[in-house]
Amino acid sequence: MLQRLTSPRLACRLCHIEKVESFLSARSGSTLAEKKEDIANGPGLSDFISGEVTNTWGDYQGKLRRGAGDTERLRLPPWLKTKIPTGKNFNRLKNDLRELNLNTVCEEAKCPNIGECWGGGEHGTATATIMLLGDTCTRGCRFCSVKTSRTPPPPDINEPENTAIALAKWGLGYVVLTTVDRDDLPDGGAAHLAKTIKEIKRRIPSLLVECLTGDFYGKLTDVETVALSGLDVYAHNIETVDRLQKFVRDPRAGYQQTLSVLRHAKETNPSLLTKSSVMLGHGEKDEEVLQTLKDLRANNVDCVTLGQYMQPTKRHLKVVEYVTPEKFAYWSKVGNELGFSYTASGPLVRSSYRAGEFYIAALLKARKEDSPKMEIAL
Numbered sequence: 001m002l003q004r005l006t007s008p009r010l011a012c013r014l015c016h017i018e019k020v021e022s023f024l025s026a027r028s029g030s031t032l033a034e035k036k037e038d039i040a041n042g043p044g045l046s047d048f049i050s051g052e053v054t055n056t057w058g059d060y061q062g063k064l065r066r067g068a069g070d071t072e073r074l075r076l077p078p079w080l081k082t083k084i085p086t087g088k089n090f091n092r093l094k095n096d097l098r099e100l101n102l103n104t105v106c107e108e109a110k111c112p113n114i115g116e117c118w119g120g121g122e123h124g125t126a127t128a129t130i131m132l133l134g135d136t137c138t139r140g141c142r143f144c145s146v147k148t149s150r151t152p153p154p155p156d157i158n159e160p161e162n163t164a165i166a167l168a169k170w171g172l173g174y175v176v177l178t179t180v181d182r183d184d185l186p187d188g189g190a191a192h193l194a195k196t197i198k199e200i201k202r203r204i205p206s207l208l209v210e211c212l213t214g215d216f217y218g219k220l221t222d223v224e225t226v227a228l229s230g231l232d233v234y235a236h237n238i239e240t241v242d243r244l245q246k247f248v249r250d251p252r253a254g255y256q257q258t259l260s261v262l263r264h265a266k267e268t269n270p271s272l273l274t275k276s277s278v279m280l281g282h283g284e285k286d287e288e289v290l291q292t293l294k295d296l297r298a299n300n301v302d303c304v305t306l307g308q309y310m311q312p313t314k315r316h317l318k319v320v321e322y323v324t325p326e327k328f329a330y331w332s333k334v335g336n337e338l339g340f341s342y343t344a345s346g347p348l349v350r351s352s353y354r355a356g357e358f359y360i361a362a363l364l365k366a367r368k369e370d371s372p373k374m375e376i377a378l
Helices: 013-026 032-040 045-050 088-099 114-119 159-170 190-203 220-227 242-248 255-268 286-298 325-338 355-367
Strands: 130-132 174-179 208-212 233-235 273-280 303-308 342-345 374-377
Touching: 130 159, 130 190, 159 190, 174 190, 190 208, 190 220, 220 255, 233 255, 242 286, 255 273, 255 286, 273 286, 273 325, 286 303, 286 325, 303 325, 325 342
Parallel strands: 130 174, 174 208, 208 233, 233 273, 273 303, 303 342, 342 374
Antiparallel strands: none
16 A cells, blocks of 8 residues: 655645635634635736735735846745644654654755645655655755755765664655765765665565655766666756856866756666756746756656745845745646656645655556646645
8 A cells, every 4th residue: 555755735626625725724713605705716827927916815915026137035825834743643754763863855945845744644654755864964955955065974884774764664665766966975875775775675675665865966977876776767857057157166076967867867778767856946937847857858867846935044045035825737738748747736745745646646547548648736
């Protein structure tokens, strides 16, 4: 039975419905008819184009996009507000991870969905994305809150086994592993990742494994090491459009380098599903997003996710624009038309949020050649 494991993003229309219901219930003094009228009279296309939104969305009044001379941070729109993490499942998962000295990208990247994933949500199934090779990265991307250092501590030799122990204990059906960049290691940590995947598969052969890797500085032999380790989904994020790469990512990363990694993973192991993710809200143009999606498909990437960039601390890049749910729905349809096996697109979507449902849905779609492409817009 498939259970959920992973961190960044909304995975199904039910999640979107729940958030709409939450918004409506917040207006407890309104009648049902008044609530329906609120939705009918909500902001129109012209409001979003101008960047001005009235207080139709609760008490939010402000711009969705910063002007060229603006220095203040944009106010968080209501569709991006999440609950503070609490609950028995949240505490249990956190304790298990600490006991085994495991890290999660959920914590290190300050994921907005950590409360929902770790708390288990409506069905009580706690989830997390395990981050391998330590909690300190050798790179300094301007959007990421993970700690950085040129000389991070050496990898924990017990991490592959401890990771497999934790997963066996949780009884999951799908796991997402991610990693910091380790340019200090000769192979970028590829052998460590492969060892972890093999140990997981040895203990739990039925477990589906996704690995969200770095780019190994473009060394394709290291890409091969991970691609041939027994994993099911090879993920590597392109993050943003070509024009903004040097402003958003570490200089050692790059648009073409990312495409090369994804292309080579598929060439090395054609049975793999390949996956990438794009953050919106850095000031990208529509035609640039479209070109990015086309480039990913041209390099045989099967799955793509699009989500909203959210500034993790004051030291990181400011949000240029809060993209509306309607626009995310548009990109979902575009991804579908371009031929991705699935496209997950929504304000709180992250590259590895509830990947199990996505993966199974994509497999079911692939077995039904005549079925339409799967689209997920939230």
